[in-house]
Amino acid sequence: MEAVVAFFSPIYILMLAGLLGYEIISRVPVILHTPLMSGTNFVHGIVLVGAMVALGQAVTPLEQAIGFLGVLLGAGNAVGGYFVTERMLEMFKSSKGQEK
């Protein structure tokens, strides 16, 4: 039984997370499409964590070099994605007062 649960739980995650992504973006007004695309771009910057694990396990110089590159690219994705998105969203203001 446990093996069955172990087999199916990733499939459930796949289904639910997929549906969630679909739902989140289908309710977004067109004006936020570019920032949101940038925001999702930031979210997959989580690849940095995986790259860190990969580099942490690296043994040979080749593995270390590839791992290093992976962490560098992952950090670029996360940091760049964040600041680009934040800069864009910072600019959206309503004409009715300056609420934060």
Place this chain on the structure above:
Amino acid sequence: MGYLIETVYFVTAALFIIGLKRMSHPTTARSGIIWAGYGMVLATLVSFAHPQITAHVSVTNYVLMLVAIAIGGVIAWAGAKRVPMTAMPQMIAIYNGMGGGAAAAIAAVELLKDHGDHLPSNTILLMAVAGALIGAVAFSGSVVAFGKLQELQFFKNDAKFRFTGQQKVNAAIFAGAVVLGLIIALGHVFGGPLITLFFLLALAFGALMALPIGGADMPVVISLFNAFTGLAVALEGFVLGNSAMIIAGIIVGSSGTLLTLMMAKAMNRSVSNVLFSNWAALGSGEAQAVTGSLKPMEPPDAAIQMAYAAKVIIVPGYGMAVAQAQHKIWEMCKLLIERGATVKFAIHPVAGRMPGHMNVLLAEAGVPYDLIFDMEEINEEFPTADVALVIGANDVVNPAARNDKSSPIYGMPILNVDHAKNVQVIKRGKGVGFAGIENALFFADNTRMVYGDAQKVAAALIQGIKDLG
């Protein structure tokens, strides 16, 4: 330690979801990215103590990790802070490409490393190879997209990247990469020239896929690569057993796919049509002849017409962004609002280089978002507008999309600018748009052409309106 890390990953996934949810409304959007940012910082910090790393601690690897994060982070931070808003799409492309590259790198390390007696299952190996393929394609494709949108010299001439039988060559390269991937995953061939060749083919396919695509279609492609990277991250998440990567990757994969479809639909094209053809090959080329003449108007006269209008609708296009005219245009609008006019902005879904790109540029100039309307919201209002001002937009206001079946843009939803009482078009010269077709709107009886640089024309309009007192 394992429990702590899994808990933090769970919290991170929740923060990403809440963050994206908050990003879906303009008033909470800013806080959304900050929530997601906290999640990322937390996940990164605890990952230094990840059991898979601490199992065999290597000081060298930790040093390499810190140096890589510092270099990648600082370069990306500096780039993101400096880039002008008009160049946003290519910045998103390049950061997205980095994520794809990172996913491919994870796969490479996983495949190359000495597995000892613990050889991963074939399912895991297939996922690693699939993630590597998708990630590498997203990487090289995004780099090409960046180069094209940045208008680097090398990518200037689209035509030189088009040759007969190109699709067959691409298909052959893709098939080669898939076959090699299967051999690696199922034949357990790790290391050696086979893996190198596999990655080279995957990278080549990504670049070849993006190279022949024209600038106007690039947003769709960038969005597609964004979804690809999400998928690659999720696949590598399964390989590493990393729940944060799995959830974040799948959410990006599905939302990115939907966004890609929405963008393509707004352009009245299917995604495969964008990927596997180009404008030049579309349409019969026998577009209906446009009759009438272009009627120029001097800025002072345009200013008078504008100043006495009760309702003005502004239709900005990428030309406005290139000329950096959005600040002047908004200044002019404020004058008109002071005079008692109603001013609205009408945004076509594909105005600019991405859906919503124009909104970002207008927001940058200080235009409140409640004056900005989508095509569906405002299209019925054009007949009541005294003046519709078109700035640097062309194909999205071309009536040929409604009535000329031979036009390559036939069927694309357009802004009904031609229904306004008067139309003013600010345009650099007499050239045609991205699609390379004449625009009947410019020849219509109620249309006047105001030639010149958008920023200078806007300044002249402001002066003209002020002169009226």
